[in-house]
Amino acid sequence: DAMVIQNPRYQVTQFGKPVTLSCSQTLNHNVMYWYQQKSSQAPKLLFHYYDKDFNNEADTPDNFQSRRPNTSFCFLDIRSPGLGDAAMYLCATSSGTRLQETQYFGPGTRLLVL
Amino acid sequence: QKEVEQNSGPLSVPEGAIASLNCTYSDRGSQSFFWYRQYSGKSPELIMFIYSNGDKEDGRFTAQLNKASQYVSLLIRDSQPSDSATYLCAVKGGNNRLAFGKGNQVVVIP
Numbered sequence: 001d002a003m004v005i006q007n008p009r010y011q012v013t014q015f016g017k018p019v020t021l022s023c024s025q026t027l028n029h030n031v032m033y034w035y036q037q038k039s040s041q042a043p044k045l046l047f048h049y050y051d052k053d054f055n056n057e058a059d060t061p062d063n064f065q066s067r068r069p070n071t072s073f074c075f076l077d078i079r080s081p082g083l084g085d086a087a088m089y090l091c092a093t094s095s096g097t098r099l100q101e102t103q104y105f106g107p108g109t110r111l112l113v114l
Numbered sequence: 115q116k117e118v119e120q121n122s123g124p125l126s127v128p129e130g131a132i133a134s135l136n137c138t139y140s141d142r143g144s145q146s147f148f149w150y151r152q153y154s155g156k157s158p159e160l161i162m163f164i165y166s167n168g169d170k171e172d173g174r175f176t177a178q179l180n181k182a183s184q185y186v187s188l189l190i191r192d193s194q195p196s197d198s199a200t201y202l203c204a205v206k207g208g209n210n211r212l213a214f215g216k217g218n219q220v221v222v223i224p
Contacts, residue, residue: 042118042202042214043158090157097210100146100165105157 004106023091120215137203146206
């Protein structure tokens with residue numbers, strides 16, 4: 001089945017230790033998104049790629065970076081995780097960004113910072 | 115004013131009853147509206163989308179859109195315990211960004 005896959009599902013890191021979260025998709029979608037969702041809050045868009053074009057949200061901290069080496073994969077790098085970065089990180093894809101195109105989410109990676 | 119507001123607290127409904135969820139949005143230029151279901155600890159799952167004013171039905175779910183009043187609602191008929199989840203309203207505006215509400219928790223009581 002076509003799907004969005006995220007690895008790992010759970011990640012524990014230490015304060016300040018870099019961590020990379022992975023997302024892959026078999027939908028052949030052009031757009032890949034990274035969201036951060038904290039408990040009882042709305043998902044917050046961090047950035048997205050339209051093909052190779054990177055689009056950063058204005059309020060995304062510099063501590064968060066992303067790479068998309070090919071259509072199928074996208075990575076979220078957190079350079080120096082703080083306690084406030086503990087959250088669920090959601091990857092989503094869509095075929096485009098037109099108004100009627102829907103986003104499909106992967107299972108998420110829950111990040112714990114010690 | 116937040117872009118997408120879902121203000122009501124947890125909603126408890128008896129099994130078999132109708133659950134009604136409301137969502138308001140601030141961007142009058144918004145054109146696409148989505149409802150996602152999110153089980154605790156899981157990722158959002160798309161259940162409905164609606165683009166035109168009026169009602170859209172899909173199984174036990176009905177989405178209602180009123181652009182003039184800037185609200186979108188979701189009705190869940192014949193509620194089942196498996197419907198117990200948080201329902202996220204999402205709105206796509208002219209900037210093509212998907213803005214989410216905080217969600218409404220629904221608890222279906224057997």
